[in-house]
Amino acid sequence: QLSKRLARVGELVPEQSRLADIGSDHAYLPVALVLQKKLDFAVAGEVVNGPFEAAKKQVKKNGLNDQITVRLADGLDAVEETDKITAVTICGMGGVLIRDILEAGWKNQRLQGNERLVLQPNIGEKPLRDWLTVHGYTIIDEDILEENNKIYEIIVACRQEVRVAYSEKERLFGPILLKKRSSIFQRKWQGEVKQRETILAQLAKASGDQQARIQQIEKEITEIKEVLSNES
Ligand code: SAM
Incomplete structure (x- = not known):
């Protein structure tokens, strides 16, 4: 399950x-x-020995050794040309780590550019969307869901003929999530406002010149509130 x-x-x-x-x-x-x-057909890649062994066990237990190849490798090094991979999932990690895995795979050509990417960053969605944008990916679907009091975003991307230039705002909130504005999306960003307000309260008490940081956070709060109030 x-x-x-x-x-x-x-x-x-x-x-x-x-x-x-x-x-x-x-x-x-x-x-x-x-x-x-x-x-x-699937390849399961793992860089850490424990999870790698667990993956091998799980595949064997289900009698799927012929369909699923488990490889101990860093990121997309788990992929070989003969696999003819058409979709890549990278889930349950920070967006920056997912971005770094994609970047390394792009550089050493383990990523061909024609695979469908289904990415589920736990945090750091913005740097991941930045990378996708720079590398000519279109975000074709997005979802946001809640499980065990945690909110998760899923980003689906592929490269298409026509490049889309996503704005800063779309890369922060997600171009499709921004359009859907689901109740979970609203809750996530209400939480983000609260977090920033807490930081502002702490900065107000802090010594030294915090003005630049305060202004940046205030700007972010205004932007989020605009999105939440549907004014944009
Ligand atoms: N993808 C599963 C999920 O979403 O439930 C597992 C998520 S688990 C929190 C993250 C896994 O990524 C860990 O097993 C970790 O060893 C693996 N990992 C982290 N960096 C990696 C890398 N560079 N290459 C391959 N696996 C990596």
């Missing part, structure tokens, strides 16, 4: 993809998708 978060990621993986799940931990996602018969 997949978590709600991973189940949603799985729904966003196209049918019959050849999937690379990077940072697969127990390989729960590829195992579930192959058992559902949504896929019949």
Whole structure:
């Protein structure tokens, strides 16, 4: 039984993809998708020995050794040309780490640029969207969900003929999430306002010149409040 978060990621993986799940931990996602018969080929990549062993065990236990290859490798080094990967999932990590994995894969050409990316950053969505934008990706879908009192975003991207230039605001809030403005989205950003207000209160008591930081945070609060009040 997949978590709600991973189940949603799985729904966003196209049918019959050849999937690379990077940072697969127990390989729960590829195992579930192959058992559902949504896929019949996947690579599960792990850089840490414990989760790598756990992934191998999980695949073997389910009798999926022929469909799922588990590799001990850093990021997209788990992918080989002969795998003919068409979709990549990178989930449950910070957005900056996901970005760094994509960047390394881009540089050493493990990432071809024609794969569908389904990314689920726990935090740091903005730097990840910045990277996608710079590298010519279009964000074709996004979702936001809540599980165990945590809010997660999912970003689906691929490269298309026409490049989209996302604004700073779209890269912060998510171009599609911004349009949908779901109740979970509102709750997330209300929380972000609160966090920033707490920081402002602390900065007001701090010594030294905090003016630049205060102004930056005030600007962010105004921007978030604008989005929340639907004025933009
Ligand atoms: N993807 C699963 C999920 O969403 O539930 C597991 C998430 S777990 C919190 C993150 C996993 O990513 C860990 O098992 C960690 O070892 C792995 N990881 C971190 N950096 C990695 C890298 N550079 N390459 C491959 N795996 C990595």
